[in-house]
Amino acid sequence: MRYVACLGLLLIIGCAKENPTETELDNTQDPVSGESCESLPTPSLNLSSCRPKDTDYLPRESNSAGDTWESCISDNGVYSQLELSVSSIERVAGFDQIADILWRSGNVPTPEDFLSARDIYTVEQGLRTRVMRRYDPRLVAPDGGEWSCGDQATYLAYPEFCIGPSTIGPLVSQAFVDGIEGKTPLENAAQIEAGLTWFLYVSVLKEAKTCIETAKDCDSSWAYYSGGTQRDAPQGLAAMVQSVSPETHDRVFDAILALRCWRDLDSAVPAQNTELWQLASTQLEQALNHGMTTWMRQKALAVECATGDYAQAHQTYLKFSGPLLGPWLESYPDELSQAWESTDFDGSSVDNLLEQAFACP
Numbered sequence: 187m188r189y190v191a192c193l194g195l196l197l198i199i200g201c202a203k204e205n206p207t208e209t210e211l212d213n214t215q216d217p218v219s220g221e222s223c224e225s226l227p228t229p230s231l232n233l234s235s236c237r238p239k240d241t242d243y244l245p246r247e248s249n250s251a252g253d254t255w256e257s258c259i260s261d262n263g264v265y266s267q268l269e270l271s272v273s274s275i276e277r278v279a280g281f282d283q284i285a286d287i288l289w290r291s292g293n294v295p296t297p298e299d300f301l302s303a304r305d306i307y308t309v310e311q312g313l314r315t316r317v318m319r320r321y322d323p324r325l326v327a328p329d330g331g332e333w334s335c336g337d338q339a340t341y342l343a344y345p346e347f348c349i350g351p352s353t354i355g356p357l358v359s360q361a362f363v364d365g366i367e368g369k370t371p372l373e374n375a376a377q378i379e380a381g382l383t384w385f386l387y388v389s390v391l392k393e394a395k396t397c398i399e400t401a402k403d404c405d406s407s408w409a410y411y412s413g414g415t416q417r418d419a420p421q422g423l424a425a426m427v428q429s430v431s432p433e434t435h436d437r438v439f440d441a442i443l444a445l446r447c448w449r450d451l452d453s454a455v456p457a458q459n460t461e462l463w464q465l466a467s468t469q470l471e472q473a474l475n476h477g478m479t480t481w482m483r484q485k486a487l488a489v490e491c492a493t494g495d496y497a498q499a500h501q502t503y504l505k506f507s508g509p510l511l512g513p514w515l516e517s518y519p520d521e522l523s524q525a526w527e528s529t530d531f532d533g534s535s536v537d538n539l540l541e542q543a544f545a546c547p
Contacts, residue, residue, distance in 0.1 A: 215368035218294050220494015227487035229480055229537060233433055236546035241465045243444035246436065250447075258447035264416055265408050265439075265446055274389070274406040275414035277313050278422035280306045281382055282413070284313075288365075288375040295375050300365030303378070307362065317358065317385050320350030323395045324471075349388060349510075354381045357506065372499035380506040386410050386423040387478055394445055394467055398457045404449050408442050411474075427477035430484050434477045437547040441470035475511075476547035479540045482507055486536040501531055519543055 238244060243260070244253040250261045259266050284303045288295045295303075308314050319336035325347045327333070333340050341348035358381040365374035393407035408414070413421025417439045420428050428435035444466035452459040485507075488500045508526035519539045525531070 215297060216370050218372060218495045220492065220496045220498075222292075222496040223488050223491040226484055227491055229430060229483035229487065229541070231431055231433075231480070233431075233546065239469070242469050243440060243447055243466065245440055245443050255444070255447060256451055259450040260443035260447040263443065265412075265443060267408075268405050268446075268449070269402045272402075272405045272409045272414055273311065274393075274409035277316060278386070278409060278413040280309065280313050281386065281422055284382065285379065289379050295365065295371050297366050297368050300362055300371075300374070304362040304366070307358070313382065313385070314355070316389070317350045317382075318355045320354065320385060320388055321347050321392065322349045322388055323392045350385065353510075354385050357381050370495070372495045373502045376499040376502040377506060380503045383423065383426070383478075383481075384507055384510055387474060390423070390474060391467075391471060394470055397445065397449060398460065398463060399455070401449055401453070401455060401457075404445050407445060407470075411438060411442060423477075426481055427474075430480045431477065431547070434473060434480060434547040437473035438470065438477055441466060441473050444469055473547040476544050478507075479511070479544040483537045483540050486533040486540070488533070489531055490533040501526075504536070 241254060243255050244250055245260055245263045247253070249263065250257070283306050287299050287303045287306075306312070319334060321327070321335045327347065328340060328344050335341050335344075335348035335351055338351075341351040345352035358378050361374040361377040361381070365371055365378075389410040390407050393403040393410060397403040397407060410423070412424040415421050415424070417436065420435060424435060424438070427438060445463075448459065448462045448466045449457070452462065457463060482504060485500045485503050489497050489504075492500060505526045508522060511522070519542070522536065522539055522543075525536050525539070
């Protein structure tokens, strides 16, 4: 099982040095070799043959007049919040702050940088609190009764389902510890980037699912993707997707609007029209998968144009993110299962395989 190693790591470091005051800064840091790409490569995209499904919600086409959906609050192309306050917006802002400190600046992050970033990660009701209870909504939930992935017994029994406490959380926490201690700064920053990016992805899907029972979770799904912004001013994960494929970003946002349209047409709690929810959810997952894999394609190509520790950092990102695409996704090539940790990593080959497997948003 692909999470066994991560679960073992959890048992060793699950609560290790979570409080920033427990780690003393050391001014020494591992040297960094190699060079970064002069500019990040742009994955090739040919979306000319991609067509929406007959059941897709299409707010960009005459304000949804030509699709099969009834008129709703999303037809003007603007996400309308169900509640005034959406706490997930602050967590995405925290993600962007961490990104600016550790991997977007173009500088090698220092131990002080890792410490500052971890202060943001561990703020009360911030990212870490949600990472450590996040589950993967694409997998089957534990049988019977109430459960929470925030409970140790649950995440130890269901490590693949409880992806936050079993996998993302321990790896992110250890990367902070190692970065603060001056170890392999580029790789540890890449591991944090991978873990938190995947947390945002899973959170978009999780909140879309729990919106069936709790309507305001549709707001959280929108916020975890966009940072609480509209289509033209993306933040967080949405900005990342837009940077590699503007059309994919538009397709994800269309699907977010589909989710809100469904909740406008079905305001019951719990929702009654789960067939319409399924259409919105399917549209969302396909577009979001394309966005995630296009971002990963850029990382794969960057392994080839970077050298030394810079190339290794890109592969570190893929070592974590790649297996989480999961064999449960349709058309997942077997070759990718062996590619992530290859000592002879072929970025162009991985790029081609991902493009073939996830051709359309």
